Amino acid sequence: MQTWDQIINTALLGTDKRTLAANELPAELAELAALIQNSTTDKEEQFLQIASLAFNYRQCGVLPLKKEGVSVSKAAIEEKLYCSQLAIQTLRDILESESNSLLQFWLQLCEAKSRIVTPELVPALLTIGTQQKKLQNLVVACCGKRGDWLSKFNPEWNFSTATTQEELWQTGSAEQRKAVLEQLRKDDPAMARTWLLQTWAQEDAGTKVEWLMIMAINIGEDDIEFLESLSKEKSKKVKDVALWLLKQIPDSPVVQQYRQVLQKTITIGKKGLQIKLPAGLDEQLFKNTGLDKLSNSKDFTDEEYIIYQLVQAVPPPFWETRLDSEPDIIIRSMQKDPIGKKLMPALVQAVVAFKDQRWATALMQNSQVFYIDIIPLLPVKEQEFYSIRFMDQFSENIIEHAIKREDTWSVDLTRAIFIKTARSVYQYNRSFYSRYIHCIPVEVVPELEKCAPGEDYLRTTWSNTSEYITTLINLKKQTIQSFN
Known part of the structure; x- marks a missing residue:
């Protein structure tokens, strides 16, 4: 459309240097353009109105590109049932709330x-999947065959083309x-270890470290052989994590080695518990296992520090076998002994x-x-009992532990947390409650007013925050109802 090129040129040059001539417009627009020119003498106003007219004319008359020989297959027939109307409306409301935690909660139930x-x-969820990597697998599952089909037309949505765990492991993104x-x-x-071994040689050191950190999940005896083989890795970071x-x-051999040394270190004599390193420790113990020979604290001698490291590296049941006693008695006894008291943090x-x-x-x-x-x-x-009991002394630490839980908090714990967060409005703003709404019980709404701080300026902020929390909880409650 040449008219559009002329409009762009006029916009670039300015109406003082150039105006749109009648012969530059399509014949169908000539009469309307004349009416615009007669209605105002302002050049800029004339230009903008004619440009708007031409834009709408152009939009109405554009035909899609057509290329011979290109065929688009239909999406496969869905194998799963669609959600209920209530679930779909709830999803729309959640998308408007922009709460990723609630969206994840909805997708998990779906x-x-x-x-x-x-x-x-489907397009809205696929777009969110490009931004929220952790939701991609859930998005794929909830978009069905239509999502697989649609992803072929947009490279950014191609995460939905692999639907099985093995396909994602072989061809998926890093996330x-x-x-x-x-x-x-x-x-x-x-199985996780088997898949990891299949691609291990192809990974760089940084990726290997990331994979090893994930191996900490359900770490066990069957992982020993693989981890010991990593002593030959070039990367020191990889060897250290292994x-x-x-x-x-x-x-594991290293823990058994520590146990043997500690066995000789802890003895029971006439004076009770005796803790002293055996003479002539093998230098390889320090060289190969990361044990430090010198104390890094003025509170410990070098010998005490070596013992401290051994205690923190040996499973606690060792003490039951070595001292032939129960945990309760051992703990109380250690707290009465000067050296034992210093070793308590290592035992913890x-x-x-x-x-x-x-x-x-x-x-x-x-x-x-x-x-x-x-x-x-x-x-x-x-x-929850100890969290509530020590909330005043360790509120930040306790809240940090609570948000790592995957289950729902009790009303009592939630109330105790909210009483603290309500007083720190900048640290615990709306995004905090949105991010962890999956932990917040729906029964807490009547308790929100009881969490309000005494100061007027904080009460006003908490009142607004309470309304927001209530809105999120109602969406959570509606989500649960939608899938029951």
Whole structure:
């Protein structure tokens, strides 16, 4: 359309230097253009009105490009049922709320019920998938065959073309492969290790480190052979992470080596518990296992520091066997002994490293000091009991642990958290509640007013925040109802 080229030239030169002539317009627009020119003498106004007229004329008359020999196949017939109208309307509301946590919650329920979204929502979800990598697998599952088909017309949506875990592992993006490996380590650790071995030689050092960090999920005895083989890797970072993982496996050679030394270090004599390193320790113990010979703290002698490292690297049940006693008694006894008291933090680190829930409970019940890192190892009810009890002293740490949970908080814990977050409006703004709405119980709405701070300026902010939380909770409640 030559008229459009003339309009662009006029816009570039300015109406003082050039105006649109009647013969530059299509014949169908001549009469209307004349009316515009007669209605105003302002050149700019005339130009803008004629340009608008030509734009609409152009839009109405454009035909799609046509190329012979190009055929588009239809989307495959859907195998899953569409969501209910209530679920679809809830999804629309969630998309307007821009809460990725709620969207993930909705998609998870949709996938669990083997449902798919209606076709008009597929492009919106695929677009979100390009921005939110962690949602891609859920988006693929919920868009069905139509999503697979549509992704072929937009390279940015091509993450939806691989639908199985193995396909995503072989051909997916870095984020998709990471998500697949994480899930597989939870469901089938052996298969995850097998897939990792298949591509290990092709990965660079940085990627290998990332994969090894994921291997920490369900780390176990079957991983020892693979991890020990990494001692021949060129990258020091890879070797260090592999050694770190081996130290988390009770039956690994390095842990067994530490156990043997500690066995000789801990003795029971007439004066009770005696802790002293055996003479002539093998230098390879320090060279090959990362054990430091020199203390990095003025509170420990070199010998005490070596013992400290051994204690934190050996599974806590060692103490039960060596001292022929129960965790409760051992913990109380160590706190009475000057050296034992200094070693208590190392014992706590061992409990955390080896995820020993029995010893975690014993420590929480018998320790004179509250160790925040033990909380995630406790049963949920105990986690919440101690979290509420020590919220005033360790609020940030406790909240940090709470948001890592995948289940829903109790109303009591939520109330305790909100009382703290309501007083830190900049640190815990609306995005905080939106991000962790999956943890917030729907029953907490009547409790929101009880969480309000005493200060007037904070009460006003909390009132607005409460309304926002209520809106999110209503969407969460509606989502649950949609898939029941």
